[in-house]
Amino acid sequence: MGKLIILDHPLVKHKITLLRSKHTDVQLFRQLMQELSMMLAYEATRSIPVEKKTCETPLMQADAEMISTEKLAIVPILRAGLGMVDGLLSFMPMAKVGHIGLYRDHDSLQPVDYYCKLPEKIADMEVFVVDPMLATGGSVAHAIELVKGKGASHIRFLCVVSCPEGVACLQKAHPDVDIFTCALDKGLNEKGYILPGLGDAGDRLYGTK
DSSP: OEEEEEEOHHHHHHHHHHHHHHTTTTTHHHHHHHHHHHHHHHHHTTTOOOOOEEEEEOOOOOEEEEEESSSSEEEEEEEHHHHHHHHHHHEEEEEEOOOEEEEEEETOOOEEEEEEEOOOTTGGEEEEEESSSESSSHHHHHHHHHHHTTOEEHHHHHHEOHHHHHHHHHHHHHHOOOOEEEEEOOOEEETOOOOOSSHHHHHHHTTOO
């Protein structure tokens, strides 16, 4: 079973509180999303493989380790997932970026995909699928299925806020995928929104409501 990693850090808790507040404006919301994404990237990259190298310091040649610049991929789920990309790229500027377009049918709550563009050779990469919210879990599970359909097998999912229902759905659908989140909330309302949550992440990122 994939692990559930909840970031337990005072700075994360502080930023999550600001992110949740209905008084947080678009500019600060984007900034907080980027900062929390950086913190998630730090934890989620802890176990990625490195290659043995040598490095010439000003004093001598030293043994060194580096990440392969060709083996990292970030895959945001549109549109809200785009709000996390810059934070991850600040840690992994060499990463390739794919995109998966999904929306959730408001009546059935089932995912509908409309776009998928992934890096070549993604089957050989460490893949970070990202979306701010893990609510019902259906859209994320579907997105990861699309990534696996291209041969990827080393996949991690990063989100800012999650809930037990979404975690259970994703672990059932993809038990090999580790989940990294900043908060595990209490559950969903009748419309499939996380409580207490932070509202619609896409609308708050882009000022569309």
